Amino acid sequence: MVATDKPTYKVVGTRPIRPDGTDKVTGRAEYGVDTRLEGMLYGAILRSPHAHARIKRLDTSKAEALPGVFAVATNADFPRVESGTMSIGEGTANPVWLVDNLLAGEKVLYHGHAIAAVAAIDQHTAEDACALIEVEYEVLPAVVDVREAMLDTAPILHDDLRTTVRARGVEPSANRPTNIALHLRLEKGDLEKGFAEADVVIEREFETAMFHQGYIEPQNGTAWWDRDGNITIWTSVQGTFNTRDQVAAVLKVDPSRIKVMPMEIGGGFGGKNPIYLEPVAAILSRKSKRPVKMWMPRDAVFLATGPTSATYCRIKIGAKRDGTFVAGHAYLAYEAGAYPGSPVGAGAQCAFAPYNIANQTVDGFDVVVNGPKTAAYRAPGAPASEYAVEATINELAEMLQIEPMDLRLKNASREGTLNSVGAPWPTIGAEAVMQAVKNHPHYNSELQGEDTGRGVALGFWFNGGMESSGTASVQADGRVSLILGTMDIGGSRASMAMMLAEDLGLTMDDINPHVVDTDNVGYNATTGGSRVTFQGGWVTRDLADQIKAQMSARAAAIWDVPADQVKYEDGAFVGPKERFSFKEMAGKLPGTGGLITVSATSKRNTQGPAFAGHIVDLKVDRETGKVQILRYTAIQDVGTAIHPSYVEGQIQGGAVQGIGMALNEEYVYDDQGHLRNASFLDYRMPVANDLPMIDVQMVEVPNPGHPFGVRGVGEVPIVPPQAAIRNALHDAIGINFYRTPVSPRVILDELLPKD
Amino acid sequence: MQALKYARAASVDEAVQMLRDGGPTAKVLAGGTDIIVLARERRRKVELFVDIKHIPETTGISYDSSNGLTIGAATPLYQIYGNSDVVRHYSALAQASHVIGGTAIQGRASLGGNLANSGPAGDSIPAQMALNGTALIAGPNGRREVPIVDFCTGPGQNVLGADEFIVSLHFPHPAAHxxxxxxxxxxxxxxxxxxxxxxxxxxxxxxxxxxxxxxxxxxxxxxxxxxxxxxxxxxxxxxxxxxxxxxxxxxxxxxxxxxxxxxxxxxxxxxxxxxxxxxxxxxxxx
Amino acid sequence: MTTANHFVLSAVINGEQRDFLADERDSLLEALRERAGIRGPKEGCNNGNCGACSVLLDGRLVNSCLVMAAEVQGAEITTIEGIASPEGLDPIQQCFLEEAALQCGICTPGFIVATKALLEENPTPTEEEARFWLAGNLCRCTGYDKIIRAVLKAADQKGS
Known part of the structure; x- marks a missing residue:
């Protein structure tokens, strides 16, 4: 631990058992798909076998006539929505596109695009009915590669799409259809001058494949549209309010008429911000007058939910002979999927974030292709652009004959350095992390064995802010109910309870945290952007302050002393003569004006972004191209770790997702845009015996903008692995790879003689 | 899942009869790790599953040094790699059985199923062929033996006729040295x-x-x-x-x-x- | 309904004789979840590649999505709901809690059932053996590190 003046905590930094743990190890925890309601129907969806086609005829009459079928829904069942921009959690969307993505309108735009939905007495019957739906297609040429989609000759997905230009000095192109939805540019300094000053200039091109979040729980949604016109939705999503507002927009119902129940969520990683089933289930419910439950089969999850963008990235860096970076240019083209909205903006801001480069320009392009609409995936946009930069820096280090970590340290971003959008960095841990990598025993150990290699890479990601709200009620027995509205996707009930307990001088067991539905707590933005514990800590601090103030006032009244003479110390109210423990004082509340309930909302913008450095050792089997990870160390500035076990867990999980991207995961499309590997069998996520233990070193550079110094921790660990592994492969076998994943097939192809 | 029925055969003859009565859409259900998925995803038309796991001849392992090894076609893989005679004398078979699918798959999947699927990549098939195995097949015309090297005829294709199924697999005792x-x-x-x-x-x-x-x-x-x-x-x-x-x-x-x-x-x-x-x-x- | 073909499924589930209506088309997973209300086993892929639906069938670890409900007539089934005893959690469950071996928890029922089967068969697995046995259970949150630690700790505790 590097922290210098870290306060001493009693609860924060310990590792209590999480409040929802027992239910989850005994099978009692209820996820969305575990919903069972009286009279509930089951829904199924018919999906497109084509990547791009006009729907010439859609006939659902045979499905409707099948006994056991209660309702069929198509795009025509949605109200007409107006084009515009709305928030979808981590990103924005046009409501028209949202509707068309739920059930296709005139065209299907990707293999697996939903076309029609059926509600029936059971799952089997719903599937039977789907098979009876007749669709006549006019198949259109498809484009599934970002650079091909950018060509003038490419098939056009949306006739009305024009390029939005947010780049100084770039003229919007002619008024004709395009697949390029956005060209953005970030500029700092004078790029041309920078490159002119450089002694060495390196330029490299990279591609990254499309990756899926791979959460184990498929999307689900159960809806009940009651006869009063209110809709209740049971679902597993990252943001209940986010879901409510999207459903309201596409169904044109007031948000307050929709209640979203926060069922447990089986992983999301960004992918459970968009809506897929909830409005469809609601329409089926309205038509059938019954609750309708839907969930996606796994192939549909791969086909039709948002993976991350496949990308093409070109990086150019100019440096002085001594290693000083003087210029950087990044060209980033990101696939958006079928509708605009890739995370290229975030990718652009992250690309050079760890480094102080005075003259830089980042050009980003958001490009539609015939694939599923991409969604946020853990540090959305960052893994691709930072992989490209980190790989380029390693090659630059070799050109300059400078040790790779020394080169990074020489150029590290520091407090006050201007970032890519020209704003000064606050207190950040970039340098501390780089130093920790350099000093780590792993980095300094001797690498043994033939065909082994070591690689290192840095990573950066923001810390989201957005809005959180909560309520606390002091019970007469001295425990405190904590009512939350941020979905707990990996232990946030524990971290919130710990922060409140810390402030109240109580134990975690004294806090009873609950995540409740949208009618029963103030507004909460989505769980994403590594923001929940950050903003939640502000909420719990405010709640604790209010509780302490109100209970102090009651104690002062009992003791008949001025309120300012009551202090709260070590879990007790201390007056001039007497003291009450928190529990004793809680017991006196009913008789002194009633129990206390307080609420707080926070929308602070004092986030603490996070840096990470990963070290990997691996071995290559030259005969087969297989890579075995031998040792892995993830170092990260976590600000303050509230529950260190769950912080480590985030880092380990993120690192392993990155390892999957680096080695074996990828969407495989054929020329016609058919996804060939929509299964866990062929979309190869790491399994238990692919991996060693993932060692974690937490560096704690507290965020001065947070009561406990919290930084976002959940996302940055997915950023470094692709470059670290790519750099290690170079160390092992002397080959630089320019595309991820680097699968055994790719490695073997390089190792074998050319045909 | 498509509409189908399930029947449990108590003997080889009963299984043959059930398959015969069921026609071409009656399929043998052994471990089910492939056919259930194919049926669920409607990639294979199935109207009847004939479960052969309750037939004595299709389950279990017998070995002696003169006759070699006989494995019921529906014997789950874990019993195969868990059998000390198989491990000692038929290493290739034990190795293949140990890594097909994961542990849970091995609780159900069988050599007979792997062979009958006749996938080009079927993991146990090279072992079955290298160990010179023979498949005992039962059908409406009685029983016949087919060398495993001759069993598969193409991707997903094999010599099984209508209403025939694999009862057991036999492997000769390996030679000294x-x-x-x-x-x-x-x-x-x-x-x-x-x-x-x-x-x-x-x-x-x-x-x-x-x-x-x-x-x-x-x-x-x-x-x-x-x-x-x-x-x-x-x-x-x-x-x-x-x-x-x-x-x-x-x-x-x-x-x-x-x-x-x-x-x-x-x-x-x-x-x-x-x-x-x-x-x-x-x-x-x- | 014309397509339904219901039958009474009788089996001992988590030590209790259960008789309930199922459809001949149901997998064991569907029958447990949607007919019997036993919702601990989860559907992650429905084709045997994720292990979230793991149960013990007559003591053996299987994917309940790859078993037809009709096959288990008369069998004994243990799901995650049957792992704890009336006296308390199984050491495996306790170790998963203590080691923070779960984040979202959706894979946890499968991992715990699979670990139960592992420790019955091999009470003192090495890390490598534990990783191999559990390779059919996908977890996307933890990177497996804390799960493997919990499994090895549970083995230690059961042994002592």
């Missing part, structure tokens, strides 16, 4: 379809190979035997092993697909053949 080995290549360390798999059985007289059976999978329309002229009658040396690997590579006729390229599979045919020869020889030397 013999050994067998199996290996596959997959991108992960478990839970993948083989990009290439290989099994070798060989008999040594001193350093000289007196008999060799090498089978390769996932590199052709079906699992096939590799010519062993480069090996048999010759001393086992780096050169003869390399020649056998070269023969494997030359015989392989793989396709390019998302799981592997022609170049990769040709190369792996050579690598895995050499590896299984070396491992089998080590066992033969005891």
């Amino acid at each position: 013999s050994g067998s080995a199996w290996e596959r290549f997959i991108p992960r360390n478990e839970m993948d379809i083989a990009v290439c798999n290989s099994a070798t059985y060989l008999v040594l007289n001193g350093d000289v190979v007196t008999e060799a059976r090498i089978a390769l999978g996932a590199v052709g329309p079906k699992v096939f035997m590799v010519p062993t002229d480069a090996l048999v009658g010759k001393p086992l040396t780096d050169e003869t092993i390399a020649a056998a690997g070269e023969a494997a590579k030359a015989t392989a006729t793989p396709i390019d697909d998302m799981r592997g390229s022609v170049k990769q599979r040709k190369h792996l045919s050579d690598v895995l053949t050499q590896r299984t020869i070396r491992a089998a020889a080590e066992r033969a030397r005891g």
Whole structure:
């Protein structure tokens, strides 16, 4: 631990058992798909076998006539929505596109695009009915590669799409259809001058494949549209309010008429911000007058939910002979999927974030292709652009004959350095992390064995802010109910309870945290952007302050002393003569004006972004191209770790997702845009015996903008692995790879003689 | 799941009758790890599952040193690699059984099912062929035996006639100074379809190979035997092993697909053949 | 309904004789979840590649999505709901809690059932053996590190 003046905590930094743990190890925890309601129907969806086609005829009459079928829904069942921009959690969307993505309108735009939905007495019957739906297609040429989609000759997905230009000095192109939805540019300094000053200039091109979040729980949604016109939705999503507002927009119902129940969520990683089933289930419910439950089969999850963008990235860096970076240019083209909205903006801001480069320009392009609409995936946009930069820096280090970590340290971003959008960095841990990598025993150990290699890479990601709200009620027995509205996707009930307990001088067991539905707590933005514990800590601090103030006032009244003479110390109210423990004082509340309930909302913008450095050792089997990870160390500035076990867990999980991207995961499309590997069998996520233990070193550079110094921790660990592994492969076998994943097939192809 | 019925057969004859009554859409249900998925995803028309796991002959393992090994076609894999006789005398079979699917799959999946699927990459099939197995098939016309090398006829195709099914698999006792080995290549360390798999059985007289059976999978329309002229009658040396690997590579006729390229599979045919020869020889030397 | 073909499924589930209506089309997973209300086993892939639906069938670890409900007539089934005893959590469950071996928890029922089967068969697994046995159970949150630690700790505790 590097922290210098870290306060001493009693609860924060310990590792209590999480409040929802027992239910989850005994099978009692209820996820969305575990919903069972009286009279509930089951829904199924018919999906497109084509990547791009006009729907010439859609006939659902045979499905409707099948006994056991209660309702069929198509795009025509949605109200007409107006084009515009709305928030979808981590990103924005046009409501028209949202509707068309739920059930296709005139065209299907990707293999697996939903076309029609059926509600029936059971799952089997719903599937039977789907098979009876007749669709006549006019198949259109498809484009599934970002650079091909950018060509003038490419098939056009949306006739009305024009390029939005947010780049100084770039003229919007002619008024004709395009697949390029956005060209953005970030500029700092004078790029041309920078490159002119450089002694060495390196330029490299990279591609990254499309990756899926791979959460184990498929999307689900159960809806009940009651006869009063209110809709209740049971679902597993990252943001209940986010879901409510999207459903309201596409169904044109007031948000307050929709209640979203926060069922447990089986992983999301960004992918459970968009809506897929909830409005469809609601329409089926309205038509059938019954609750309708839907969930996606796994192939549909791969086909039709948002993976991350496949990308093409070109990086150019100019440096002085001594290693000083003087210029950087990044060209980033990101696939958006079928509708605009890739995370290229975030990718652009992250690309050079760890480094102080005075003259830089980042050009980003958001490009539609015939694939599923991409969604946020853990540090959305960052893994691709930072992989490209980190790989380029390693090659630059070799050109300059400078040790790779020394080169990074020489150029590290520091407090006050201007970032890519020209704003000064606050207190950040970039340098501390780089130093920790350099000093780590792993980095300094001797690498043994033939065909082994070591690689290192840095990573950066923001810390989201957005809005959180909560309520606390002091019970007469001295425990405190904590009512939350941020979905707990990996232990946030524990971290919130710990922060409140810390402030109240109580134990975690004294806090009873609950995540409740949208009618029963103030507004909460989505769980994403590594923001929940950050903003939640502000909420719990405010709640604790209010509780302490109100209970102090009651104690002062009992003791008949001025309120300012009551202090709260070590879990007790201390007056001039007497003291009450928190529990004793809680017991006196009913008789002194009633129990206390307080609420707080926070929308602070004092986030603490996070840096990470990963070290990997691996071995290559030259005969087969297989890579075995031998040792892995993830170092990260976590600000303050509230529950260190769950912080480590985030880092380990993120690192392993990155390892999957680096080695074996990828969407495989054929020329016609058919996804060939929509299964866990062929979309190869790491399994238990692919991996060693993932060692974690937490560096704690507290965020001065947070009561406990919290930084976002959940996302940055997915950023470094692709470059670290790519750099290690170079160390092992002397080959630089320019595309991820680097699968055994790719490695073997390089190792074998050319045909 | 498509509409279907389930029936449990108590004897081989009853199973044949059920299959016959059910017609072409009646399918044998052994471990079910493939056919249930195919039926659920409506990739195979199934109207009746005939469960053969309650027939004494289709489950269980019997071994003796004169008659060899007989394994009921529906015997789950865990019983196969958990059987000490199989591990001792039929290493290739034990190895393959141990890594097909994951542990839970091995609780159900069977050699008979793997063979009847006749997938080009079926992991146990090279082992079954290298160990010179025979399939006992029952059908409306009684029973017949088919050498496993002749069983598969193409991708997903085999010699099973209408209403026939595999009852059991028989493997002769291996010769003295013999050994067998199996290996596959997959991108992960478990839970993948083989990009290439290989099994070798060989008999040594001193350093000289007196008999060799090498089978390769996932590199052709079906699992096939590799010519062993480069090996048999010759001393086992780096050169003869390399020649056998070269023969494997030359015989392989793989396709390019998302799981592997022609170049990769040709190369792996050579690598895995050499590896299984070396491992089998080590066992033969005891 | 014309397509439904219901039958009474009788089996001992988590030590209790259960008789309930199922459809001949149901997998064991569907029958447990949607007919019997036993919702601990989860559907992650429905084709045997994720292990979230793992149960013990007559003591053996299987994917309940790859078993037809009709096959288990008369069998004994243990799901995650049957792992704890009336006296308390199984050491495996306790170790998963203590080691923070779960984040979202959706894979946890499968991992715990699979670990139960592992420790019955091999009470003292090495890390490598534990990783191999559990390779059929996918977890996307933890990177497996803390799960493997919990499994090895549970083995230690059961042994002592």
